[in-house]
Amino acid sequence: MIFNMNFLLLDYAIRSLMRRFSKNFFIFLILSLLIFLLASVLMIADAIKLELNSTLKTLPQITLQRFIAGKQSDVPIARAEALLDIEGINAVTPRVWGYYYFKPAGVNFSVVGIDAYEEQYSPTLTLLTQHFDMKLLANKESMIVGEGVKKILAENYYSDFFNFITPKGEWKRVPIAGVFHSDLALESNDLIILPKKLAYAIFGMEESKATDIVVKVANVKEIATIVQKITARYPDMRAITQDDIRVSYQNIFDYKSGFFLSLFSVCAFAFFIIIYDKTSGLSSEEKREIGILKAIGWSSDDIVKEKFYESFILSLGAFLVGISSALFYVYALQAPLLRNLFMGYSELKPTFLLPFSFNLSMVILLFLLSVPIYIAATLIPSWRASSLDADEVMR
Amino acid sequence: MIALKDVCKSFMQGDESVFALNQISLHVKRGECVVLKGSSGSGKSTLLSLIAGLAQPNSGEVRVDGREISKLPERFSAKLRRQKIGFIFQKFHLIPHLTALENVITPLIPENLSLSLLDEKAKTSMEQCGIAHKASMRVNRLSGGEQQRVAIARALVNQPLLILADEPTANLDENLSRELIAQFEKLKDKGITQLIATHDPLFFELGFVDRIIEIKNGELV
Ligand SMILES: Nc1ncnc2c1ncn2[C@@H]1O[C@H](COP(=O)(O)OP(=O)(O)OP(=O)(O)O)[C@@H](O)[C@H]1O
Ligand SMILES: [Mg+2]
Numbered sequence: 001m002i003f004n005m006n007f008l009l010l011d012y013a014i015r016s017l018m019r020r021f022s023k024n025f026f027i028f029l030i031l032s033l034l035i036f037l038l039a040s041v042l043m044i045a046d047a048i049k050l051e052l053n054s055t056l057k058t059l060p061q062i063t064l065q066r067f068i069a070g071k072q073s074d075v076p077i078a079r080a081e082a083l084l085d086i087e088g089i090n091a092v093t094p095r096v097w098g099y100y101y102f103k104p105a106g107v108n109f110s111v112v113g114i115d116a117y118e119e120q121y122s123p124t125l126t127l128l129t130q131h132f133d134m135k136l137l138a139n140k141e142s143m144i145v146g147e148g149v150k151k152i153l154a155e156n157y158y159s160d161f162f163n164f165i166t167p168k169g170e171w172k173r174v175p176i177a178g179v180f181h182s183d184l185a186l187e188s189n190d191l192i193i194l195p196k197k198l199a200y201a202i203f204g205m206e207e208s209k210a211t212d213i214v215v216k217v218a219n220v221k222e223i224a225t226i227v228q229k230i231t232a233r234y235p236d237m238r239a240i241t242q243d244d245i246r247v248s249y250q251n252i253f254d255y256k257s258g259f260f261l262s263l264f265s266v267c268a269f270a271f272f273i274i275i276y277d278k279t280s281g282l283s284s285e286e287k288r289e290i291g292i293l294k295a296i297g298w299s300s301d302d303i304v305k306e307k308f309y310e311s312f313i314l315s316l317g318a319f320l321v322g323i324s325s326a327l328f329y330v331y332a333l334q335a336p337l338l339r340n341l342f343m344g345y346s347e348l349k350p351t352f353l354l355p356f357s358f359n360l361s362m363v364i365l366l367f368l369l370s371v372p373i374y375i376a377a378t379l380i381p382s383w384r385a386s387s388l389d390a391d392e393v394m395r
Numbered sequence: 396m397i398a399l400k401d402v403c404k405s406f407m408q409g410d411e412s413v414f415a416l417n418q419i420s421l422h423v424k425r426g427e428c429v430v431l432k433g434s435s436g437s438g439k440s441t442l443l444s445l446i447a448g449l450a451q452p453n454s455g456e457v458r459v460d461g462r463e464i465s466k467l468p469e470r471f472s473a474k475l476r477r478q479k480i481g482f483i484f485q486k487f488h489l490i491p492h493l494t495a496l497e498n499v500i501t502p503l504i505p506e507n508l509s510l511s512l513l514d515e516k517a518k519t520s521m522e523q524c525g526i527a528h529k530a531s532m533r534v535n536r537l538s539g540g541e542q543q544r545v546a547i548a549r550a551l552v553n554q555p556l557l558i559l560a561d562e563p564t565a566n567l568d569e570n571l572s573r574e575l576i577a578q579f580e581k582l583k584d585k586g587i588t589q590l591i592a593t594h595d596p597l598f599f600e601l602g603f604v605d606r607i608i609e610i611k612n613g614e615l616v
Contacts, residue, residue, distance in 0.1 A: 006507045008500075019492045285491075292488045295449050296502040296549065297477025299470045387469070391450040394488060 009302065013309035027274060028318050034267045035322025035370055036329070040338055041260050042362050043330040047354035054355075056246050060214035061223060063240045064230065074209035079234065083215065086229050088222045093118070094210030096199045100164065100192070105152045111192045113199025125193070132178050138195040142177035148189035150179045167204035174198060259341070271370070278377040282385055290385045291393030300386040304379055311378035315371045323363060331356050396557055396588040397423040397446055402455035404441055404613075415441045417613040419455070423590055425556075428583045428603055431592040433610035439592035440485055442610065443559045446590070447482050448472040459557065477502055481550035485561040487542050489534040495545045496521070496530040499552050506553075516552055523578065524548040539566040547575070551582075558582060560591045564598075572597055579603070 017024050066075040080094045096113035114125065116134035132144055143162075145153070153162055153176075164172040174194060200207050217226055227239040282290070293303055329335060334354055385393055404416040415438045423429050433439050444450040445457050448464040457465050460479055464472050476482075489498050499517045508516075521527040526544040529537060534545055543566045550558065558579075564572040576597060579589060583603045591598060599607060609616045 006505070008504045008507060008510075008513070012501075012504055015493070015497070288488075289490055292490055293501070294473070295447070295476075295482060295484070295488060297473055297480075297553070298502075298505055299473035301470060302473070302505040389450045391444045394486075 006305075009306050010309050013306050013313065016306070017310055017314060024314060028314055028321075030270065030274060031315060031318035031370065031374065032322040032325070034271055035319055035366055036326045038264065038267055039323050039326035039362070039366055040330050040335060041263060042359070042366075043326060043357075044335050044338055044354065045260070046357050046359050046362070047330070050355050050357050052249055056242065056249065059242050059245055061217055061220065061242055062215040062227060062230075064213040064215060064234075064237050065240065066212075066234075066237050068236060074205060074211060075213055075237070077208055077210050080210065080213050083213070083230065086226060086233075088218050088226050089215055090218050091216040093214050093216075095212055095214060096196050096203070096205065097211050098199075098203050100202065102152065102156075104156045107152060108190070109149055109192050110190050111194065111199060111202065113196035114193055115196050131180065137177055137193075138197075140175070140177065141195060141198055142175040143192050143194035143198070144178045144180055145176055145193075146189045146191040147179060147181060149192055150176070164202045166202055172198070172202055271373075275373060275377040278374075279380055282381050286382075287385050287393050290382065291388075291390045294386060294390035295394060300383065303386040304383050307379055307382040308375060311375045312371070315374040319367060319371055323366070330354060396425045396427070396460060397421065397590065398456070398458040399446070400456040400458075402445060402452045402457060404438075404445060404450070404452050414613050416445070416452075419610075419613075419615055421608070421615065423588060425588055426583075426586045427605045428579070428589045429591070430598045430601075430604050430607045431590060431610060432594055432599070432607060433592075434594065437610045438613040439610060440561050441613075443482070443561050443590065443592055447480055447559055448476055449482075473505075477505065478553060479556045481553065481555035481558045483547050483550045483558070483560040483563050485565065487546040489542055489545055489549075491535040492533060494531050494533055495526060495537065495541075495548075498534055498545055499549045502549060502553055516554075517548075520548045520551040521545075523551060525574065540568065540571055543567055544571075547578075556587060558587060558589045558591075560589065560593075562593055562595075563591065564593065564595045569597075576601065 064075065065072050067073070075094065077094045080092045083089060083092045098111055099108040100111045101108055112125070114134070116138045137144065153159070161173055161175040164174060166172055180188065180191075194202075197207075199205075205211075215226070215230075217223055223241055223243075227241065230239060231237060290303055293306075294300070298306075331354060339354070399419050399421040402416055402419040403414060405412040405414045407413075419442065431439055431442070441450070445452050445465070446459060448457075448459070448467070451465050456463055459475065462471075462475065464475060467475065490501065493501070496517055499521055500513055503513055503516065517530075518527065521530060524544040524547050526541060526548055529541055529545075534542055537545065543563070547560075547563065550560075560579075564575060567575060572595065579591070580601075580603045582589060598604065
């Protein structure tokens with residue numbers, strides 16, 4: 001067909017589309033809107049999944065929390081050293097961290113206290129702190145903040161420092177020593193890193209305690225046994241493994257996906273109404289035209305070919321418009337509205353950028369679900385009309 | 396050029412089938428000009444449709460240019476129609492919303508000709524029919540007579556060997572009718588076979604018409 005392309009036929013098809021402009025334009029709009037919606041949702045889901053996976057990779061293998069009366073409470077740091085004699089444990093790090101609620105913007109910042117002289121317990125922190133002189137940070141009692149934090153503070157007139165309020169009601173003025181950029185956006189955007197001493201002061205914690213303890217093991221297969229040994233020794237401690245977190249993230253995400261599955265079915269429903277309308281018959285005017293074309297010497301092949309061009313142009317056009325506007329909407333505009341629906345699980349977290357991920361198989365799937373189906377729905381009734389006697393159709 | 400043998404065509408009207416054509420046999424030689432007269436409902440249009448392959452007979456044989464058009468595969472009967480036959484329909488059957496020029500070139504589209512050749516052919520036939528000045532008008536804005544001439548220009552555009560005309564003067568005044576008749580005469584001089592169905596008396600006393608045949612209630616008399 002390509003090497004024997006009849007451009008006059010193509011031209012006729014384009015004119016024919018333009019002749020029924022309002023009807024075709026309406027179908028074009030609906031089709032591109034549907035494709036836009038589905039593509040956007042799938043792109044957002046993909047981006048978030050990507051983001052989650054990269055975050056999960058940086059999580060500690062085992063996190064130990066202490067619970068008293070069902071509430072999480074601080075862990076004595078002495079326990080961290082004691083744990084080292086359990087076989088299979090490579091490293092134990094007590095962490096000092098927490099959330100700081102920033103009222104004017106209604107968001108939580110993650111505040112992490114670090115010890116400049118220690119090795120960092122997570123690869124993210126190592127990466128983040130590599131670019132800054134941590135010892136200087138400790139001496140000056142200042143902090144490094146994520147881009148999201150920086151933005152929110154600046155919006156509230158804190159351009160180079162921030163006044164934390166301690167539980168005792170005192171003000172703690174901390175200058176901003178730097179801002180970090182990271183592609184680990186989901187985790188680092190709302191992050192504030194400062195010296196441990198400052199963190200203790202801001203949270204009003206005793207310096208002999210830690211928020212929790214993270215454990216690194218020699219062999220990931222031993223995680224379950226090591227967790228057993230730890231909880232046997234300290235019955236008031238609860239262990240969360242990387243896998244536990246993955247499962248809970250996945251659950252929330254799947255729940256959201258269920259919501260979008262229903263959106264999906266609404267779209268599919270709308271699409272099939274168009275298809276149904278198309279296959280259920282041609283207007284008498286369209287039928288007459290087919291009859292006339294046959295009568296003046298077009299074969300059914302010519303007619304079907306012409307209809308193929310028409311529907312191909314329309315549906316491929318709608319597809320391309322839908323996909324490209326979805327790309328623009330999701331990655332350039334960062335998916336306003338839809339994104340919020342998806343991001344519900346990361347409550348109160350400052351915004352982060354959706355990472356770009358072009359999923360070719362998704363695009364192909366959407367293509368197959370729209371273009372060929374639309375073409376078939378157009379061709380079948382035209383082919384039927386064109387195989388009748390011209391005399392019948394023209395009457 | 397045309398050979399019909401015992402052709403019958405019936406239509407379902409309600410529950411019973413009614414014969415529109417009954418045992419028609421007819422021969423038209425190459426280059427002949429035949430006028431087919433008959434009152435309304437006598438079956439003229441039906442007969443022309445069968446010859447052009449637009450409808451299938453219930454029984455009998457319809458041959459055009461030696462080939463049995465009703466038995467040809469669709470692709471070939473379309474080609475025969477496109478290349479050898481020019482059909483002037485009683486109801487014009489122009490495609491509304493297309494311009495006169497677009498209507499005239501439509502039969503040529505499947506031929507995949509070059510644009511210049513296409514233009515030349517369309518221009519020639521529109522000039523012949525005196526409608527070239529309305530080339531870019533949409534046909535549904537044209538008068539009945541103008542539409543008629545566009546329809547004739549479309550029938551002539553592929554320089555057919557056989558013209559089938561169904562009431563070609565029905566929408567023309569006497570002057571235009573005479574012009575059209577002069578055109579038929581020219582076609583006759585070029586050796587083109589013509590079968591003209593009409594009840595316009597102007598056609599009944601023309602020197603170039605070889606034969607006048609009459610059809611009554613689906614039978615030739
Ligand atoms: N598709 C059809 N379905 C049912 N009846 C039909 C059909 N086509 C033609 N007829 C009938 O066949 C008969 C002949 O019709 P036809 O159109 O051939 O007449 P005609 O001689 O061309 O008349 P006119 O001069 O009015 O155009 C008519 O009685 C008509 O009702
Ligand atoms: Mg008639």
